[in-house]
Structures are given as C-alpha cells and as structure tokens.
Amino acid sequence: MKVLVAVKRVIDYNVKIRVKADHSDVDLTNVKMAMNPFCEIAVEEAVRLKEKGVATEVVAVTVGPKAAQEQLRTALALGADRAIHIETDERVESLAVAKLLAKVVDEEQPGLVILGKQAIDTDNNQTGQMLAALTNLPQGTFASEVAVDGDKVNVTREIDGGLQTVALTLPAIVTTDLRLNEPRYAKLPDIMKAKKKPLDVKTPADYGVEVASKVTLLKVESPAERKGGIKVASVDELIDKLKNEAKVL
Amino acid sequence: MSILVLADLHEGQLAGATAHVVAAAQAIGGDIDVLVAGEGVQAAADAAAKLDGVSKVRVADNAAYAHQLAEPMGALLVELAGDYTHVLASASTTGKNVLPRLAALKDVSQLSDVIGVESADTFLRPIYAGNAIATVKSDDALKVITIRTTGFDAVGTSGSATTEAVDFVADNAQSSFVKQELAQSDRPELGGAKVVISGGRGMGNGENFKLLDGIADKLGAAIGASRAAVDAGFVPNDMQVGQTGKIVAPELYIAVGISGAIQHLAGMKDSKVIVAINKDEEAPIFQVADYGLVGDLFEILPELESKL
Ligand SMILES: Cc1cc2nc3c(=O)[nH]c(=O)nc-3n(C[C@H](O)[C@H](O)[C@H](O)COP(=O)(O)OP(=O)(O)OC[C@H]3O[C@@H](n4cnc5c(N)ncnc54)[C@H](O)[C@@H]3O)c2cc1C
Ligand SMILES: Cc1cc2nc3c(=O)[nH]c(=O)nc-3n(C[C@H](O)[C@H](O)[C@H](O)COP(=O)(O)OP(=O)(O)OC[C@H]3O[C@@H](n4cnc5c(N)ncnc54)[C@H](O)[C@@H]3O)c2cc1C
Numbered sequence: 001m002k003v004l005v006a007v008k009r010v011i012d013y014n015v016k017i018r019v020k021a022d023h024s025d026v027d028l029t030n031v032k033m034a035m036n037p038f039c040e041i042a043v044e045e046a047v048r049l050k051e052k053g054v055a056t057e058v059v060a061v062t063v064g065p066k067a068a069q070e071q072l073r074t075a076l077a078l079g080a081d082r083a084i085h086i087e088t089d090e091r092v093e094s095l096a097v098a099k100l101l102a103k104v105v106d107e108e109q110p111g112l113v114i115l116g117k118q119a120i121d122t123d124n125n126q127t128g129q130m131l132a133a134l135t136n137l138p139q140g141t142f143a144s145e146v147a148v149d150g151d152k153v154n155v156t157r158e159i160d161g162g163l164q165t166v167a168l169t170l171p172a173i174v175t176t177d178l179r180l181n182e183p184r185y186a187k188l189p190d191i192m193k194a195k196k197k198p199l200d201v202k203t204p205a206d207y208g209v210e211v212a213s214k215v216t217l218l219k220v221e222s223p224a225e226r227k228g229g230i231k232v233a234s235v236d237e238l239i240d241k242l243k244n245e246a247k248v249l
Numbered sequence: 250m251s252i253l254v255l256a257d258l259h260e261g262q263l264a265g266a267t268a269h270v271v272a273a274a275q276a277i278g279g280d281i282d283v284l285v286a287g288e289g290v291q292a293a294a295d296a297a298a299k300l301d302g303v304s305k306v307r308v309a310d311n312a313a314y315a316h317q318l319a320e321p322m323g324a325l326l327v328e329l330a331g332d333y334t335h336v337l338a339s340a341s342t343t344g345k346n347v348l349p350r351l352a353a354l355k356d357v358s359q360l361s362d363v364i365g366v367e368s369a370d371t372f373l374r375p376i377y378a379g380n381a382i383a384t385v386k387s388d389d390a391l392k393v394i395t396i397r398t399t400g401f402d403a404v405g406t407s408g409s410a411t412t413e414a415v416d417f418v419a420d421n422a423q424s425s426f427v428k429q430e431l432a433q434s435d436r437p438e439l440g441g442a443k444v445v446i447s448g449g450r451g452m453g454n455g456e457n458f459k460l461l462d463g464i465a466d467k468l469g470a471a472i473g474a475s476r477a478a479v480d481a482g483f484v485p486n487d488m489q490v491g492q493t494g495k496i497v498a499p500e501l502y503i504a505v506g507i508s509g510a511i512q513h514l515a516g517m518k519d520s521k522v523i524v525a526i527n528k529d530e531e532a533p534i535f536q537v538a539d540y541g542l543v544g545d546l547f548e549i550l551p552e553l554e555s556k557l
Contacts, residue, residue: 132350139424160343
C-alpha cells in the first residue's frame, strides 16, 4: 500500500507573528519557517506504517513556493521515499490545495492519505475533509490512533467529548491530532541521503487546477492586547480582589 | 438571505453551542433554519425550536445520521444547501469534520472560526493562534462558515419555530461507527462554563488534578488542562485548552502550573478575568493575567479551596 502525506510550510510554532504596519497582512519577512507540526506527525505515522510493513512506499507532497522544498527534504530525511512539489507563489487556500491533492491522489492511487488536522498559520482545519469529499473517500479526522486492518482502517478520533472510533474502507483520508505519535528528529546521515531522493516539480497548471479563490483578505489587525495585571501577595488578597474588584465570585 | 445552522448535539441533546451559532446567524440577518440530524433527536429538535430567531427546524432523524459521521452528514448538507445563502456550524469537532465537505462539494471556500460579522459577506477570523485578526470577504454564492462560539452571546429560548421532517437518507458504505468513550462528568462543559480552572505540567501527575476538584465544585467550574498535561497522560484529550484544543472565554479563568505558551494563550486569552498561579514569577502567563499569585500550587490550592 502506498501512503501519501501532505506537508505544509508554515512559520515555526515558536514565532510570535506581527501584523504589517499597513494592515495588509502579517509580516513574514525573515521569519523562521518550518514544517507544520501536524504534518510532522503525519509523516511520522506514514513512516511507521512502512516500518511495520503495512505501507510499501511513502510519498510526500507540498503545494507552495520554491522554498517549500526544504520541508519536502525534511519529510524525505524522516523516511519518505519520494516527493512531489507543486510549485506556486500564489496564496493557495484550502480548497485549491484539496483540488491539487485530489489530482495527485488520482495519479498515485494511494491506499491512505495522511494530512495534518490544521495548519498553524491559517488554522483552517479543512483541507483533509475537502480532499475526502472531492475524491469521494471516507475520512478519519483528528486521529489519535490509526490501525490498518486488511481493506479497512480503524481511526480513533479526538472529539469534543472524548474519543470516537470509526471504521473506514480503504482508500481513506486521515488527519492527525497531537497524540497520534511523537515525531522523530532527522539524523544527519538521513538528511544527506534525502538530498538524493527523487523530488518531482510540477505546477498547478500541470494538473489543470485554477488556484484563485473568491475569498479576499481585506485587512489584518492585531487583536486587542491584554494588559498584564497585578501580582497579589496571598490567597486572601486574591479572593478579595476577585470578589470586590473583578466581581467574579 | 436565508441561513441554515447545523445544530450541535451532545449525547443526543442539543448542545449549548447552537444558541451561539444562531446569534451569529442573526448578525448576518435573514431567515434562519436549524438542521438537527442524528438518530432519536426529537428532544434536541424541540429545544432548537425554542431558540430565539429561528423560523424552522429541519429534522433528519435517521440511523444514517447516528453519531453524525462525516460522509452522510456531508451528503445531507449538500442536499439541503441549495435553499440557502449561508450554512453555519459551530467550530466544534463535528462542525469542523462535516462543513468542509459541503464547501468542497459546492466548490466554495470555507471560512473557519469566525468571531465577528461585518456584513453578509465580510467576516472576522483569527489567524496565527489568534495573534492576528483577518477581515475576509467571500464572493462565493454559498457561504460556508464555522463559528467560534466565544465570539457571539447565546440567543434566548423564548422562540417557537415550526419543525419539519427531512426525508433524505444518505447512503454510506464507506464509514461506520465502532465505539465512543465520552468523558463522564457532572461539571459544566468547558466551552460553556462561566468559570474554568486549568492545570498544566506543574500539576505533576494526574492524581494531583484532584486538587482542582474541590475548587471547581465550589465555583461551579469546568476543569481544563494544557497540552503538556494531556500529553503526559495526566488527563484526557477533551480537556485541552488552546490553539489546537478548545477555545474558552469564561468570566474567570484560573491557570495553575501553566507557563503560558502562545498556543495555550490562544485558547483562553479572551476570558474576562484571568488568574495565574505559578511558582516562576517570570512565567509568561503573568503577562496576560489580571491577578497573579507567585507560589507553590501544592500550598496555594488547598488554602484557596478552604477559603472560598
Ligand atoms: C484570508 C487568507 C489569508 C491567508 N494568508 C496567508 C498568509 O499570510 N501566508 C500564506 O502563506 N498563506 C496565506 N493564506 C493561504 C493559506 O495558507 C492557505 O489557506 C493554505 O495553504 C491552505 O492550508 P490551510 O491552512 O487552509 O490548511 P488546513 O486545512 O488548516 O491544513 C490541514 C493540512 O492540509 C495539508 N495542507 C495544507 N496546505 C497544504 C499545502 N500548501 N501543501 C501540502 N499540504 C497542505 C497539510 O497536511 C495540513 O496539515 C491565506 C489564505 C486566506 C484565505
Ligand atoms: C502544534 C502545537 C500545538 C499546540 N497546541 C496547544 C494547545 O492547544 N494547548 C496548549 O496548552 N498547548 C499547546 N501546545 C503546547 C505549548 O507549546 C506548550 O508546550 C504547553 O502549553 C506547555 O504546557 P504547560 O504550561 O502545562 O507546561 P510548561 O511550559 O512545562 O509549564 C509548567 C509551569 O508550571 C509551573 N510549575 C511547576 N511546578 C509548580 C508548582 N509546584 N507550583 C506552581 N507552579 C508550578 C512552572 O513554573 C511552569 O511555568 C502546542 C504546541 C504545538 C507545537
């Protein structure tokens, strides 16, 4: 079984972004970029399936600018066998990403597609679900456990009230939650080897997909800043403040 | 304008989130219908009919929609969406699971986690863990939107909408329900609680979370946690507050043994009053706390419980 993993280049999760002075967008100049953490979990899961002999090949795909190849190389260093880069400098939103991934699914015929549940920049939490709908495949979102069993996969999902397990026919689309696994770090020899692994470069036009969206970004603003408050010296003072100043008790 | 709101269910009952989504629909303006889909959902439909501002409740009561699996729910929404200009759901794990399917099948974008309505086509949504607020305009014919419930005050319950059965039954040979393990708790749900007390890695272990119980009992609070506490296995996943867990905005949020990483702040910084209890006076949580108490939680919590 072939496993396809979608990885996205985003700002590093430690970076606190700033809004541009003209409010047109956030300022990403010289900001440290990395693989979306949920995508790292997706790659790890795919690689573990290969190590267990369930998967035969792991293919990583990204949609984004030239620099996104860094994240594909990371995926290759972590154990993916080859990569597909769909290169574009446009702002590509979830629906267009899902359309492109649907074309890749068509071409590659994977048994399982693993994506992150959300990208930590736009926090959309949509792409996997959209891909499932477009390919008419079942979906197991927010996965904390993925168990392939013959022509089925059982996916345990982190839902608001607890955990839910669904059985899906294969091929299926899975999106990862935080508890699915703990991704490994790439080792230096693997990073060297990854440079030689195959990486195909395509464009949205190669797939006949129009990436323009009907959603326009009018402006971006900083949220109202919370002012730090005061330190209280004791539990008594805390209770007094909550009762008499904040009036929440 | 005509708006369809997908109701959230919790163990078959109408969840509190729906009243907030209806409020968002009112801010858009127009006729508001609510879709209640599931198996054995008459009581939820009756509750939805009482929400202020709702004209009609459409009830899809069928085994096909039990547990609201994504595939049949998506098909149902596609079937009904033709009657509407907007389809809304809360940004719950159900709304997030189902709505993007509708958007994709209708070839439109989805706007996720909307916190404000400027007009029928222009909305506010947080991006980058809430460190920026984007104003976005959608020119799609159908607007598919998930609503962050903390952005809208719940509507009242003095309405009297009509109810109408939906006959459409979706086929689904692709997915089936296996099991569910829901946390049992007498406490209020995290999303709707007036007071939330959360523990972090500083709690040390799961057993110590009991130190929060007595305080939560006295305050009628829900109990939350940081990701570190969930990852360490102290408490279950449904308690995680943050960018990638639950978003809460109670009257009072008490963070205990939580450092205040941006991902955690994203889930609670819109709370009205924030209290932080932490032994490290440099912890970033103090930068957003209205009242900070520096000290050892193992001493402070028992004292707080006894003095409340
Ligand atoms: C209003 C608005 C503002 C935007 N601002 C910016 C911006 O400032 N900077 C910017 O770079 N983009 C911006 N975008 C584009 C945005 O990054 C896209 O929405 C994004 O590429 C789609 O991913 P998502 O965040 O919606 O994915 P989600 O649905 O949150 O991601 C889930 C998973 O889908 C997969 N996935 C998502 N995107 C890709 C991809 N490109 N390649 C491979 N796999 C992927 C990953 O597995 C990911 O974990 C903006 C879009 C909009 C609508
Ligand atoms: C993709 C991604 C998503 C994430 N999503 C989330 C999310 O949704 N929610 C979330 O919370 N985090 C999230 N995180 C994790 C986040 O970055 C932090 O790692 C996490 O919030 C830290 O949890 P903590 O504050 O409990 O632990 P720590 O940062 O370890 O802090 C523990 C605190 O406890 C204090 N302490 C210790 N002992 C005592 C004592 N005896 N008395 C008083 N104080 C004490 C310490 O001084 C310290 O400040 C995410 C991270 C990533 C990469």
